[in-house]
Amino acid sequence: MILPRLQGPKRTLVQLVAVVVTMASLSFAAVPFYDWFCRVTGFGGTTSVAEAGSDVVLEQTVKVRFDASLEQGMPWTFKPVVRSMEIRVGETGLAFYEAHNPTDRVVAGTASFNVFPYAAGGYFTKIECFCFTEQVLQPGETVQMPVSFYVDPAMVEDPEGQFVHEIVLSYTFHETPLPAEQAALKSSAADEAAVN
DSSP: OOOOOOOTHHHHHHHHHHHHHHHHHHHHHHHHHHHHHHHHHOGGGOOEEOSSOOSOOOSOEEEEEEEEEEOTTOOOEEEESSSEEEEETTOOEEEEEEEEOOSSSOEEEEEEEEEESGGGGGGEEEEEEGGGSOEEEOTTOEEEEEEEEEEOGGGGGSTTGGGOOEEEEEEEEEEEOOOHHHHHHHHHHHHHHHHO
16 A cells, blocks of 8 residues: 655644654653763763772872752751861762751752762762662751762873862752651641641
């Protein structure tokens, strides 16, 4: 069976629909592709993730500074326990951030992060981090949250990375909706308080 060749307005309509479908497909593919690109290249200060520390530790050191901020409207207080540390390249470091919920309600949050200078992003490798999961703080609760990391020794061979002597690790906490089980507990506690 031979299909008739479309002409005129019908052909234009089919071409426009094809363009719209292609653009929509590309927009959905862009987010995972961009995430992959950032993780592979360290673009925009995106860090790497590893299961364990480095097998190689160099004598060269790098200073790591820790920065903390909150999205507007996030009610917590949030700060690094130690402002900076000096570690050898390849050595596993452990730092803590402290968060406090001064409100009378349960607050959940997630942390976004980046590394500066961007040339160090792909070489700054996290092993464990509070930023990998959502954090939920009860009213008045204070927690210390760890991040373990190392600076990949490959950085000293990189044309730009070899000149990095100080790295800033920045986190920003954003309030997120409570997980379903926390919201249910909060709702039942509010109902119980209303009855009493």
